[in-house]
Amino acid sequence: xxxxxxxxxxxxxxxxxxxxxxxxxxxxxxxxPPRESCPYCRRKSMGKMVQxxxxxxxxxxxxxxIYIPPDHFIGQVPYPLAIIQLDEGPKVTAQIVDAxxxxxxxxxxxxxxxxxxxxxGYIGAIHYxxxxxxxxxxL
Amino acid sequence: xxxxxxxxxxxxxPRFRIKSSEIAHAWGKDPEIIAGGLGIIEKSVPSPDQDxxxxxxxxxxxxxSRSNINPQDVGAIxxxxxxxPYAVKPTGTIVGEAIGATxxxxxxxxxxxxxxxxAAIQTCMALVKSDMIRYGIAIGADTSQAAPGDPLEYxxxxxxxxxxxxxxxxxxxxxxxxxxxxxxPDFWRREGRKYPSHGGRFTGAxxxxxxxxxxxxxxxxxxxxxxxxxxFAVFHQPNGKFPMKVAKMIGFTTEQVKQGxxxxxxxxxxxxxxxxxxxxxxxxxxxxxxxxxxxxGSGAGSDAFDITVTDKIKDLQVxxxxxxxxxxxxxxYIDYSTYAQFRDLLYED
Amino acid sequence: xxREVAIIGIGLTKFGELWDKSFRNLISEAxxxxxxxxxxxxxxxDALYIGxxxxxxxxxxxxxxxxxADSAGFAHMHIPSIRVESACASGGLAIRxxxxxxxxxxxxxxxxGGVEKMTDVVGTEATDILATxxxxxxxxxxxxTFSGEYAMxxxxxxxxxNTTRExxxxxxxxxxxxxxxxxxxxxxxxxxxxxxxxxxxAAYPLGMLDCSPVSDGAAAVxxxxxxxxxxxxxxxxxxxxxxxxxxTLSLHGRDNICxxxxxxxxxKMAYEQAKINPNDIDVAEVHDCFTIAExxxxxxxxxxxxxxxxxxxxxxxxxxxxxxPVNTSGGLKAKGHPVGATxxxxxxxxxxxxxxxxxxxxxxxxKIGLTHNVGAGGASCIVHILGAM
Numbered sequence: 040x041x042x043x044x045x046x047x048x049x050x051x052x053x054x055x056x057x058x059x060x061x062x063x064x065x066x067x068x069x070x071x072p073p074r075e076s077c078p079y080c081r082r083k084s085m086g087k088m089v090q091x092x093x094x095x096x097x098x099x100x101x102x103x104x105i106y107i108p109p110d111h112f113i114g115q116v117p118y119p120l121a122i123i124q125l126d127e128g129p130k131v132t133a134q135i136v137d138a139x140x141x142x143x144x145x146x147x148x149x150x151x152x153x154x155x156x157x158x159x160g161y162i163g164a165i166h167y168x169x170x171x172x173x174x175x176x177x178l
Numbered sequence: 179x180x181x182x183x184x185x186x187x188x189x190x191x192p193r194f195r196i197k198s199s200e201i202a203h204a205w206g207k208d209p210e211i212i213a214g215g216l217g218i219i220e221k222s223v224p225s226p227d228q229d230x231x232x233x234x235x236x237x238x239x240x241x242x243s244r245s246n247i248n249p250q251d252v253g254a255i256x257x258x259x260x261x262x263p264y265a266v267k268p269t270g271t272i273v274g275e276a277i278g279a280t281x282x283x284x285x286x287x288x289x290x291x292x293x294x295x296x297a298a299i300q301t302c303m304a305l306v307k308s309d310m311i312r313y314g315i316a317i318g319a320d321t322s323q324a325a326p327g328d329p330l331e332y333x334x335x336x337x338x339x340x341x342x343x344x345x346x347x348x349x350x351x352x353x354x355x356x357x358x359x360x361x362x363p364d365f366w367r368r369e370g371r372k373y374p375s376h377g378g379r380f381t382g383a384x385x386x387x388x389x390x391x392x393x394x395x396x397x398x399x400x401x402x403x404x405x406x407x408x409x410f411a412v413f414h415q416p417n418g419k420f421p422m423k424v425a426k427m428i429g430f431t432t433e434q435v436k437q438g439x440x441x442x443x444x445x446x447x448x449x450x451x452x453x454x455x456x457x458x459x460x461x462x463x464x465x466x467x468x469x470x471x472x473x474x475g476s477g478a479g480s481d482a483f484d485i486t487v488t489d490k491i492k493d494l495q496v497x498x499x500x501x502x503x504x505x506x507x508x509x510x511y512i513d514y515s516t517y518a519q520f521r522d523l524l525y526e527d
Numbered sequence: 528x529x530r531e532v533a534i535i536g537i538g539l540t541k542f543g544e545l546w547d548k549s550f551r552n553l554i555s556e557a558x559x560x561x562x563x564x565x566x567x568x569x570x571x572x573d574a575l576y577i578g579x580x581x582x583x584x585x586x587x588x589x590x591x592x593x594x595x596a597d598s599a600g601f602a603h604m605h606i607p608s609i610r611v612e613s614a615c616a617s618g619g620l621a622i623r624x625x626x627x628x629x630x631x632x633x634x635x636x637x638x639x640g641g642v643e644k645m646t647d648v649v650g651t652e653a654t655d656i657l658a659t660x661x662x663x664x665x666x667x668x669x670x671x672t673f674s675g676e677y678a679m680x681x682x683x684x685x686x687x688x689n690t691t692r693e694x695x696x697x698x699x700x701x702x703x704x705x706x707x708x709x710x711x712x713x714x715x716x717x718x719x720x721x722x723x724x725x726x727x728x729a730a731y732p733l734g735m736l737d738c739s740p741v742s743d744g745a746a747a748v749x750x751x752x753x754x755x756x757x758x759x760x761x762x763x764x765x766x767x768x769x770x771x772x773x774x775t776l777s778l779h780g781r782d783n784i785c786x787x788x789x790x791x792x793x794x795k796m797a798y799e800q801a802k803i804n805p806n807d808i809d810v811a812e813v814h815d816c817f818t819i820a821e822x823x824x825x826x827x828x829x830x831x832x833x834x835x836x837x838x839x840x841x842x843x844x845x846x847x848x849x850x851x852p853v854n855t856s857g858g859l860k861a862k863g864h865p866v867g868a869t870x871x872x873x874x875x876x877x878x879x880x881x882x883x884x885x886x887x888x889x890x891x892x893x894k895i896g897l898t899h900n901v902g903a904g905g906a907s908c909i910v911h912i913l914g915a916m
Contacts, residue, residue, distance in 0.1 A: 056275050115226060137193055153236065154232050155226075165231075167276075
């Protein structure tokens, strides 16, 4: 038995693989995930939302270390989870990797990397997406 | 065969390492004898959220970032591995999406044990040379598995490299390539099985050594060269001993082989092995340097390449991505129980 | 509002791991108790409003409105039966919808029930079902859990306001002390600060004892047009304020992680309707799904300034003897949190306080009480203010 639900996650590949956001053509606010229209400019923004690829760079706003995980993540604990403010404005929730748990701090600069998010058991699909690692030079 | 060559390259080695002494302890073996016999001190281990797709994406993104190539101009991607995440559903499409090269692109996955990646290089060369594509990306990557307690466990590691092949702004010309292939069952893994089987000592003389030495001889005959004509040589490296031995058999020196010999400190990255070795050489090569590359894949075959580094290597923005030496240095050790959990050893085959 | 609304009866089941009781048993029991308490015969009921987060995933049952009407013995009366959902605020939402239907003149008497049967699935499944209140695509998919989200709020609150881990833990100690006085509560033994601090970690910095439990239970109240209330009971309690607000589904979508704007807006709506200030509140039941949630609640409801929630716990402002007693029932933490039932059980506790029926938990001279029910991580909130008639 698998989750099925493959199209639901396939639709978001551009967001999960490449942080494809969009920007309101009227007020320039950036939205991730992309929105059909800007909540502030409303109908003026319809048809004026422009696709924008984010850099993946951001700052940790807050974090936790998950010890009791959702079903799909059993076997990965403990793992750090953070809310990250991306440089372009939007915020995301994502795991932190390649960092010692003690080194994770509010204000830490991070950048997006490509990892397996979860697999649907041994026979289901594998879903890839973003996690964030410390933004040291080059690595 | 001028014109076609490497335009950019990138590599990725996962951070975690396990020492061969740690594995030896788990199995009650003498660590000195293991390290001495195999010539492997430690190997790389992928974390549970890394696989051949994620490693290939890292390597491909590294290669793209070092060049000025528009991903939409990449006409083909071939990923060679013996541990693709899916038996059916290509790794190449995941890489294509992740670097923004889709949808007008040719993609397939390759398998030929440890030489699947170099076979991909040959394919990209042909597509570029025939003007069917502008750039092609050849990737060799693995997160190979060895049965717990088997001698292969000390070597089977994880890593990968990507080479962008083209005609424009070539940083290293591939002067020629040739291959030597026979049906030799030295090492294999049946469909649906988790761990490979191998022929023990049969993997040596009739397999690794025969194919590499014959292929190398053939290439040097074609090119009218001798070992002394090369600054660097890199061979497939299943352990720390075989490449040194085969180098000597052909006539290469330790000096020539040193830069590309990484197995002692990252293990055997299978389809990534020869390719990461080549990446390590390109990290330090100068214009005019000549490189001799010979891969080996069980089953069995060898691909050899005669490469000359061009002036354009100075224009490559190599520091936009980590050098192989930096990837090697960036490490964190784990113990055998963590390794068993990461590598999913606790579940039955 | 067109006319005022009163609560004329309340009913509660015990909260806990009730292996012998099914979803149907629970809601029928609570409903029957409420009807008996109110003095109505049952034929006066115009409609049923039910709050339940996930009958579908906990017991495989949707069409909960119809199920409850049938279990409670009203199917032959063919009255409307409405099930509403707002994650953990489903109960509060049912109260508000029932209230609006009476205030508008549509109905004279309605039963509002809240129910959840969480132990028919294994614990890990219950956790996953609760997480469906989070953003499935952009939070839960990436590994977030309910406790993880609130833990991130705790981390930031400690960073912004120097709130300490001990202050956060103290909320659990207080609520268990209160719960020990409540015959309906799931946990009846006090706990110590040390026990809370040393409990196994759920999501750092929150431990198991910072988290409300998985529970079964149901609660029901009877709402009646205030002008008719005295026909049925001599202890009616009036709903003098009702407010509801929404916010971004994901926690990361908020402007400020340490403030629940949904609480502030819902409370503002209720305070304005009741024409009172936060310091007029004598007793409050707030949504302490996690200890840190109570700290945020007393700030966002205006009982203390933003950032002073931790200090308020230290100064014991919110104990039974304090200036503004919070969660005299034991809160979600000690009383239990059968999700859909919670919002309705909060109303029941305040009614008991205002009637003078809260026994050992009684706050002297309680005249005005407040209930605060939050959906998941603050994406929705319903606040009610009750006054003795």
